[in-house]
Structure formats: C-alpha cells, structure tokens
Amino acid sequence: MRKAMEPAYEMHFTCRKCLHRSSHHITKQAYHHGTTLVTCPGCKNRHLISDHLRIFSDKSITIEDILREKGEFLKKGRLGEDGDIEFYDDPKGEAKEG
Numbered sequence: 007m008r009k010a011m012e013p014a015y016e017m018h019f020t021c022r023k024c025l026h027r028s029s030h031h032i033t034k035q036a037y038h039h040g041t042t043l044v045t046c047p048g049c050k051n052r053h054l055i056s057d058h059l060r061i062f063s064d065k066s067i068t069i070e071d072i073l074r075e076k077g078e079f080l081k082k083g084r085l086g087e088d089g090d091i092e093f094y095d096d097p098k099g100e101a102k103e104g
C-alpha cells in the first residue's frame with residue numbers, strides 16, 4: 007500500500023555566512039501557512055524561510071519577501087509540484103560595487 011506523502015519542497019540553501027550548502031525538506035503547508043526556520047549545518051545560524059504565524063515579523067512573509075526587502079540577490083529555481091526551491095544568498099550582493 008502506498009502512503010501519500012505530504013506535499014513538500016526540497017530546498018537547497020547556501021548560507022551567506024559560511025557558504026555551506028545544505029538541503030532542507032519543507033512541507034508546503036509550513037512554507038505557505040506556517041513559520042519555517044532552517045538551521046545551517048555549517049555554522050548553526052538559523053535562517054527564516056517563512057513566517058505566516060508572525061512570530062518574527064509583523065506581517066506574513068516568505069524568504070522571497072525577506073530578501074526582496076533587503077535588496078539582496080535571490081536566485082530561485084523551480085517552484086513546482088515536484089520542483090526545487092533554489093535559494094542562493096549571494097555574498098557578492100553585500101560587497102562593494104566594482
């Protein structure tokens with residue numbers, strides 16, 4: 007018997023602080039309706055992915071809003087039924103412009 011899997015995103019995250027790349031399994035329920043944090047395995051820094059419960063923010067946000075507000079670079083891959091979320095927090099975005 008097949009068990010229905012909870013719909014989820016596979017997220018590949020590159021930490022801006024230590025540049026450690028890690029994968030995280032985030033349910034769609036959590037991403038779109040809950041509050042989601044991922045911990046970087048490299049530096050143990052915690053990154054807010056979504057905050058619909060408004061624990062850390064005063065409004066309902068996702069990582070896409072967070073990065074947009076900071077004016078940071080966001081490279082996103084597929085966001086689909088079986089797709090990946092590819093977030094790459096580009097450290098060059100904070101460096102001085104050439």
Ligand SMILES: [Zn+2]
Nearest residue numbers: 021024046049
């Ligand atoms: Zn890190």
